[in-house]
Amino acid sequence: GAGVSQSPRYKVAKRGQDVALRCDPISGHVSLFWYQQALGQGPEFLTYFQNEAQLDKSGLPSDRFFAERPEGSVSTLKIQRTQQEDSAVYLCASSLVGRGAGGNTIYFGEGSWLTVV
Amino acid sequence: KNEVEQSPQNLTAQEGEFITINCSYSVGISALHWLQQHPGGGIVSLFMLSSGKKKHGRLIATINIQEKHSSLHITASHPRDSAVYICAVRRDGGSQGNLIFGKGTKLSVKP
Numbered sequence: 001g002a003g004v005s006q007s008p009r010y011k012v013a014k015r016g017q018d019v020a021l022r023c024d025p026i027s028g029h030v031s032l033f034w035y036q037q038a039l040g041q042g043p044e045f046l047t048y049f050q051n052e053a054q055l056d057k058s059g060l061p062s063d064r065f066f067a068e069r070p071e072g073s074v075s076t077l078k079i080q081r082t083q084q085e086d087s088a089v090y091l092c093a094s095s096l097v098g099r100g101a102g103g104n105t106i107y108f109g110e111g112s113w114l115t116v117v
Numbered sequence: 118k119n120e121v122e123q124s125p126q127n128l129t130a131q132e133g134e135f136i137t138i139n140c141s142y143s144v145g146i147s148a149l150h151w152l153q154q155h156p157g158g159g160i161v162s163l164f165m166l167s168s169g170k171k172k173h174g175r176l177i178a179t180i181n182i183q184e185k186h187s188s189l190h191i192t193a194s195h196p197r198d199s200a201v202y203i204c205a206v207r208r209d210g211g212s213q214g215n216l217i218f219g220k221g222t223k224l225s226v227k228p
Contacts, residue, residue, distance in 0.1 A: 033214035042203055042218030043160075056212040091160065093214065106150065106214065108160035
């Protein structure tokens with residue numbers, strides 16, 4: 001596709017429910033990133049994939065959060081047993097390559113807005 | 118203290134004004150990003166800097182590595198520039214995309 005696509009755009013989950021958020025990066029992009037943005041705050045890093053390898057998951061807030069990218073393209077962020085504090089926008093981004101000190105331009109999706117009630 | 122601080126938090130300007138948004142950081146970095154976020158969540162990458170200055174249209178971004186400071190300037194501002202502008206840094210030795218974000222500067226340009 002032309003840009004990074006995320007689905008669903010909006011999700012309301014009951015506390016305790018599991019949710020899965022999907023990200024389709026720009027075709028051919030090697031690197032994929034997930035961020036969490038609480039209302040009124042800047043985004044916070046969750047995890048980073050280079051192709052199918054999850055190279056950095058230091059930002060995942062708890063073991064209820066799990067991300068995968070099994071074929072090196074589409075990625076899924078799964079949140080188990082959702083809590084109210086998980087309510088946030090979950091942003092996915094991708095970039096062409098993963099090397100270099102400066103990196104490359106990062107392209108963001110529109111985000112998935114999760115509300116846990 | 119946040120590792121990335123932006124000022125001002127909110128900024129209201131009249132159309133045509135020259136605008137400056139500042140970003141200071143306290144860690145060693147390999148790159149700094151300026152991002153634009155519109156209501157509804159979409160983020161657009163404006164610049165990625167590791168030194169010096171970059172210009173794109175009416176937007177100019179500068180960085181001073183020694184002073185750990187960057188500025189984003191908008192010349193001849195327009196109401197369509199209204200958005201939240203976010204500074205984000207990639208920590209030295211950090212993985213690509215493991216960015217530390219500022220809280221953003223909300224810009225409103227009045228016609």
